[in-house]
Amino acid sequence: MLKRLGERLFTFYCHTDFQEDIKGDLEEYYAFNLKEKGEKYANGRYFIDALLLFRFSLLRDNWLSQNSNNIAMVKNNIKVAYRSMMRHKFYSFLNLTGLAISMAACVFIAIYVQDETSYDKHFQNSSKIYRVAAHLAFADNEFNLPATPDPMAKAMKMDFPEVLEAARTRGNSTEIISVNNQFFQQSGITWADQEFFNIFKFSVIRGDMDHFLDEPNTVVLEESTSKKLFGDTNPIGRIIRFNEETDLKVTGVIEDIPANTHFKYEMFISMLNREDAKQNIWLSNNFITYLELNNSILAETVEGKIPDFVVKHFGPQIKQFTGTDIATEIEAGRQTWNYFLQPIESIHLRSNLDFELDNSGSVQYVYMFSIIGFFILLIACINFMNMATARASVRAKEVGIRKVLGSMRKQLIGQFLTESLLNSILAFFMAIGIVYLMLPGFNSLTDKTLTDPIFGADGLWPYLGLAAVLVGLAAGIYPAFVLSSFLPAKVLKGEMAQGNAAKWMRNGLVVIQFTTSIFLIIGSMFVYSQLDYLQNKELGFNKDQILIINETHLLGDQVETFKDELLRSAIVENVSVSGYVPATNVSSDFPFLSENATTTDEAVSVQHWKVDYNYGGTFDIELVYGRFFNKELASDTAGVIINETAARRFGYLENPVGKKIKSLGGIVNNQSQSFTIIGVMKDFHFKSMTEQILPHALMLDSDNGRVNIKFSPEKAQDVLQFAESTWDKFANGRPFDYAFLDEVFAGSFKEQLKVKTIFTVFAILAISIACLGLFGLASYVTEQRKKEIGIRKVLGASTSRLVNLLFNNFTKLILLSILLAVPFAWWYMDGWLSDFAYPVSMNPLIFVAGGLGTLLIAWLTVGYQSLKAARRNPIDNLRYE
Amino acid sequence: MKKYQLGEFEEIVLLTVGVLYGEAYGVAIKEEIAKRQNRKVSVGALQSALRRMESKGFLNSEFGESTKMRGGKRKRYFKITALGKKALDYNMQSRVELWNQIPDVAFEFKLC
Structure with a gap:
């Protein structure tokens, strides 16, 4: 049995030339062993010998043992690719840098996307776990709650x-x-x-x-x-x-x-x-x-x-x-x-409900960044394709000679693909270098703590390697087919007429590049201006010069004494005791009815905040009608100050001061309370700036969660020291926890700031990579036309005419890109802005600035080359033939 | 010289093929080595060495007779080629040269 198995195995892997005699030898040993040591041993021995005959030199022909010319060819291809890269150091450098930077950008985006999509997937059974969320509505009030x-x-x-x-x-x-x-x-x-x-x-x-x-x-x-x-x-x-x-x-x-x-x-x-x-x-x-x-x-x-x-x-x-x-x-x-x-x-x-625990993620941004990453890579690939086809005239002779010497088209394609693969793989390694160099910056930007995203656990390297190869193939396939299609006879005679098709293709690619970069530029300008608008929008209250001390409820009854102590200082202008501070995401809403309301369906859900007498003075809240709470008037304890939105929702179109609102028959405390409106404040953003302003009311009630200090300008450090030392007198070692309101406010924009920075960085990257390509292309085209320029100059063309000549083509391409990019950007940004409660208007200036800016950058890129060519002494251009 | 390079085992096999002139086929070579060198050789090692040296040109081979004991399969007899002879010569010479270069002092093993 074992003998049969061994024989089969051996027949399977052994080279046919060797089978007969070795099998004969094995038979001989078998016969000998059978006689001397018995059947069992002989069988086993046969099997083991058969296994041990699995030697490289005895195997059947396989891909390793074939003496294949392919390997030599591949080696040669690499050598040729290396030489051609070294011969054109400048272009190779442009290509490589462009590819490497864009790959690095894509790696960062991939890391970001991978991380964003990994949320909550690490629990056992995470796919079976659900959260119950609510969509509730009554009358005009709507709630989306987790x-x-x-x-x-x-x-x-x-x-x-x-x-x-x-x-x-x-x-x-x-x-x-x-x-x-x-x-x-x-x-x-x-x-x-x-x-x-x-x-x-x-x-x-x-x-x-x-x-x-x-x-x-x-x-x-x-x-x-x-x-x-x-x-x-x-x-x-x-x-x-x-x-x-x-x-x-x-x-x-x-x-x-x-x-x-x-x-x-x-x-x-x-x-x-x-x-x-x-x-x-x-x-x-x-x-x-x-x-x-x-x-x-x-x-x-x-x-x-x-x-x-x-x-x-x-x-x-x-x-x-x-x-x-x-x-x-x-x-x-x-x-x-x-x-x-x-x-x-x-x-x-x-999920984007109100009061989310985690509101940082957005699938929209994940899509956005993925698209940007793709665009940037596309721009870099196009650079490579354009450079390769533009340089075709130089390579044409090489192709011709190769063909004459018997190169097949397939081999030429192989050679050009090797070139682009070599490029992309080199770029891949450079990209890895860049990624590790920039990682600290990325971490601080995105609040992550990645140390080794590429080669670490769950590293991205297999995908990146694959991506590098794919990029190499994608960028190389078009030039490979164009270059390998030259007819040797024509090329060698010097009839290097690169058909219109190639030129169209090249121009088309440049248009694609610039359309995408203009789109990114306009997009990022919009993101920038929108977020800037939100940050600097007039708030309706004073966010500067306010120091918040948190956790003051720890002082218990002593809060008022603490407050009085603070007020004694000259640098303290006002102090208010209230846990309800704008932008800190405090919330407590409750349904109220206007005095005219007849049914509970008319209830308005109002954010009601408990404040003290000093609240208005501390936060400089602007009033449209009426006044703030007054200590002298005892009736103010049943008074309320509402915002304009609340007044509108209650149906008080005229000055509502003196009118009443009442809380809906309590669910918890089961008692309806009535309040008199003593003032109306201007709408201000008490929550996030990105959200619609909701009905809001201030009531006189004690809440000692926070102490808010308004201090004199430029005294931030002094007031901080003073407040801390005062706190220490009262607090018995309890920690002093403070924040400046403007910082809290900036903190609520962290997410948007992040997006803003990322957008800007990528837009700049996109335009620089595109310009890198344009620069290479322009220098190449001018180089090609240098004889023409020389002759024109000899015949009397002025420098400005010549520059114009070179400019014209590129200008047309970029104008076309602007025409294509603007409507697309308009449509997309319109959609994006509609998600904001307070969007900036679709400012046409941004489109103009984006388009003209790109044109200007492109002109600068091309201009240098053109000017250089046009000012050169025609003798230098025409001397050699 | 790389051309004549022989491993230690290869050299033994090559020499044994020479010793068994005319009778050198797998089983015989294996037994001869076992007898003279007192060392066990696996079929795999032997066969791969033989084929390797054949492809290098140190050996050539031809089919011989078949016996009943071999299940009707022919034997393959190996012979040393001229190149194989040169390789053996080169190997021996280089060893001898090295021997002669050793100063006598190196072999004076006194207790020190």
Whole structure:
């Protein structure tokens, strides 16, 4: 048996010339062994010998053993490619730099896109995990929330068999905690159900994941948080004092949650600590509900059941509080209670609800940057193609001779492709160099911490290598076919008439290049001006010269004394105690009715902020009508200041001062309150600048979350020192946490700033690479026409005429590009701007500037070459023939 | 000289082929080496060395008779070629030259 197998194997791989005698030898050994040592040994020996005969020199012919001329040819091709590169150092340099820079740009874009698309995919079962989101509407008020009522999770698990597990989190706040009387400011605090850890299976470092938070007063930490609080000691069982009132016992430590996750929690407190988590109110949405389904295809089934679910659970409470029947209200379109499931994998890029935990991703930007990357690479490829065909006249003789000597067309194509491949591979290595050189800059721009994106774990190098080869082929294929198609007889006779086709092609490619770069330039100018507009838009309040001290509720009753102490300083102009500061994303909305309202359908959802007497003076809020709160008037405690939008929505077209608004019959406190309007403030952006201004109201109420100090101009450092030393007198070692409002404000633009920078960088890259190509092309064309220029000059043409002659062609091409790019850019930017609540107008100046700017740059590029050629002494051009 | 380069095993095989003049086929060579050098040779090593040297031109070969014991397969007899002889000569000469270059002192192994 073994013998047969061995023989088969041997026959399979051994060269046919050697088979007979070696098999004979093997038979002989076999016979000998059979006699001496028995059948078993002989069989085994035969098999082993057959295996050991697997030697390179005994194998059948294979691709390695063939003495192929191909390898020599390939070597020769590389050599020729190298020589031709070295002979034209300047053009090779232009080509290589262009390709390398654009490849590096593409690598960065690829890294960015890879990272953006990797969000939330690292959990086990991540494809089965969903978040419940809400689209709610009543009257004119509309809400898109990632949040749900507190009983939602439990009810869904009960009602839907498809739901394997349901869990809630609430909040994402920064609070003061202390360990052994040492204070820390802790961000990323949330309250979570135990079930949260059943859905999101984090790697546990310490503790029992099944019983992390199933008791009140327990807390789970992220590893780095645990390190920060407890060093390297075991934190299990240790106590964290939360907000100076609750003692929490550490029950678990999980590995740091990867940065590409839509929540950035660092500390989880047991949901059992929250009273509002048990109150069973369906009409307030504050809890984020996560579901794990048995199977991801069941999401639609679950969503299909939600309308009935809503009627069943929301109905009774709606009836109780508003007296209406939910089913008929929904039917009539007066109310919308729409809950739906979002796959967590798509939250980062595709979900854009109000109050998102993570609002940084945008699938639009991912597409945008991918397209830009493609464009830049395209421009560089076109450079290569253009240079190659433009240089055809030089290579033509070489091609002719090669053909005469018997080169096949196939071989010539091979040679030219080798050339472009060599180029792209060299460029690839240069690009890698550039990437590693620029990585720190990229990291700081995009807030990432990449160290080795190409060769590290999950590195991009296989894709990049493949891309380099593809780029080489794509850039080389057209020149290869053009150059190899020359007829040797004609070429060698000197009839180097490069057909119109090649010229058209070249011009067409230049037009494509410049159309894309003009598009990018106009686009980035729009992005720039839009974001600039938002940043510098008149706010309606004073954001400069305001120092915010956070977490002042820690001072408790002493806040007022602290405030008075601050007010004593000459550099402090005003101090207001209120947690509600513009641009800090605080929010608390509640429905209100105007005094004329007859039904609850007319309710307006208003952001109502609790402020003190000094608020208006501190933030310099402009009033259109009325006045701010006055300490002397006791009635002001029932007064309210609304913004213009709110006045409009309440239907107060005239001066509304003196009119009343009342809160909708409370859901939580179950009591309607009435307020008198004492002032109307000018609309200002109290939230993000990118969003529409919503109804807004200020009420007199105490909220000691923050102390806001307005200081004299140029005194930022002094006031900071003063505030800190005053704080230390009161705070007993609690950390001093401050921010300047203008910085907070700039921070809310971080995302846009990033986009702005990236756009600008890439637009500049695109235009420089395109100009690099144009420069090469222009210098080549002038070189080709130098005899013509010489003769024209001898016959009396002036320098300006000659320059004009050379300019003309390029100018036409670029004008054509402008014509093509402008409508496209118009259409695209119009769409982009329509996403903003406050867009800049479609300023035609930008189009003019973009087009003319490109033309100017192109002229400068071509002009240098043209001028040089035109001013040269004609003798130099005509001397040699 | 690269042209005459022989590995140690190749040299043994080549020499054995010479020793077995006229009778040098696989099995015989293997047995001869086993007997004279007291060393076990695998079929694979032997055969690949033979073919390698054949392609280098140190050996040539022709088919011989077949016996029943070989399952009707012919033997392949190897012979040293002139080039093979030169390679052997060159190898021996270069060794001898090296031997002669060694100063006597190098072989005086006294206890030191």
